[in-house]
Amino acid sequence: MPTAERIDGKAKAAEIAESIRKDVAVLKNERGITPGLAVVIVGHDPASQVYVRNKKRTAESCGFHSVLHELDADTRQDEVLDLIAELNNDPAVHGILVQLPLPKHLDEQLVTQSIVPHKDVDGFHFENIGRLTAGDIDNAFVPCTPAGCMLMIEDQLGRDLSGLNAVIVGRSNIVGKPMAALLLAANATVTICHSRTKELPQVARHADILVAAVGRPEMIRGDWVKPGAVVIDVGINRIEVVTDGEKRHRLTGDVAYEEAANVAAAITPVPGGVGPMTIAMLMANTLKSASS
Numbered sequence: 001m002p003t004a005e006r007i008d009g010k011a012k013a014a015e016i017a018e019s020i021r022k023d024v025a026v027l028k029n030e031r032g033i034t035p036g037l038a039v040v041i042v043g044h045d046p047a048s049q050v051y052v053r054n055k056k057r058t059a060e061s062c063g064f065h066s067v068l069h070e071l072d073a074d075t076r077q078d079e080v081l082d083l084i085a086e087l088n089n090d091p092a093v094h095g096i097l098v099q100l101p102l103p104k105h106l107d108e109q110l111v112t113q114s115i116v117p118h119k120d121v122d123g124f125h126f127e128n129i130g131r132l133t134a135g136d137i138d139n140a141f142v143p144c145t146p147a148g149c150m151l152m153i154e155d156q157l158g159r160d161l162s163g164l165n166a167v168i169v170g171r172s173n174i175v176g177k178p179m180a181a182l183l184l185a186a187n188a189t190v191t192i193c194h195s196r197t198k199e200l201p202q203v204a205r206h207a208d209i210l211v212a213a214v215g216r217p218e219m220i221r222g223d224w225v226k227p228g229a230v231v232i233d234v235g236i237n238r239i240e241v242v243t244d245g246e247k248r249h250r251l252t253g254d255v256a257y258e259e260a261a262n263v264a265a266a267i268t269p270v271p272g273g274v275g276p277m278t279i280a281m282l283m284a285n286t287l288k289s290a291s292s
């Protein structure tokens with residue numbers, strides 16, 4: 001029997017959405033403002049389409065004004081930039097998200113940096129990254145996935161992580177790096193590991209907080225986990241499984257859940273962990289943008 005607590009990201013995300021719904025009603029009544037979220041998707045990647053629809057549905061359930069711009073895979077860069085310029089200037093839009101990854105002919109950096117910082121609810125603009133790393137977190141949009149992870153970590157361990165070792169596996173701009181900034185701001189001792197790290201399992205075993213964000217299904221095994229650790233699994237991997245001779249797809253994380261759950265104190269499942277919290281944080285950032 002696994003001994004770890006299963007951290008229910010789906011339930012926590014639903015609570016957050018409920019609280020946002022109430023705040024939206026107040027914002028509408030008192031100031032006549034309806035938070036607006038614009039999501040831009042280029043191309044027809046099926047996984048991206050699932051995420052984007054989830055975002056739109058959640059935004060609508062929170063009482064937001066929600067617009068989805070679905071552009072063809074061969075849309076030119078100047079056309080994407082023109083759309084962002086339009087959204088930057090649209091007073092009904094408080095948050096803009098361009099779903100990543102973009103098709104190869106588009107310059108991801110140019111596109112994400114063209115969003116005005118005060119509508120950058122993904123927290124990818126250099127101004128927001130700068131505020132986050134410089135410690136001006138209250139005035140920054142924090143990237144949604146690490147923000148969601150942080151709330152789940154706080155639930156387990158409190159807001160002050162002094163004396164605790166945090167190990168992040170993965171150094172992406174979207175997860176690993178901002179996650180490190182947040183953990184550091186909470187006084188954790190932070191290590192970022194990646195594909196070139198030596199003796200990764202040993203390093204991971206020092207972690208009181210282990211964040212897995214590598215994108216390799218079940219790479220992190222039970223014997224990498226320190227007894228009593230809090231394990232946050234950011235990975236969302238679609239793997240093929242054959243049951244009764246039939247091919248099916250199954251979602252799995254970067255952590256071998258059953259193994260790790262026998263060692264950890266608490267662990268997030270996939271699905272139902274970090275994913276729903278990411279969407280909840282997108283709603284929180286959009287509300288914050290509309291309120292300020």
Ligand SMILES: Nc1nc(=O)c2c([nH]1)NC[C@@H]1CN(c3ccc(C(=O)N[C@@H](CCC(=O)O)C(=O)O)cc3)C=[N+]21
Nearest residue numbers: 050051098099100101122144271272273275276278279
């Ligand atoms: N500009 C941008 N911002 C993002 O935040 C962003 C992005 N691009 N590109 C892709 C990644 C991935 N991402 C997810 C969000 C929710 C779930 C989610 O809700 N997952 C469900 C399962 C959904 C399913 O069945 O596939 C769960 O884990 O329970 C997953 C993945 C946001 N991302």
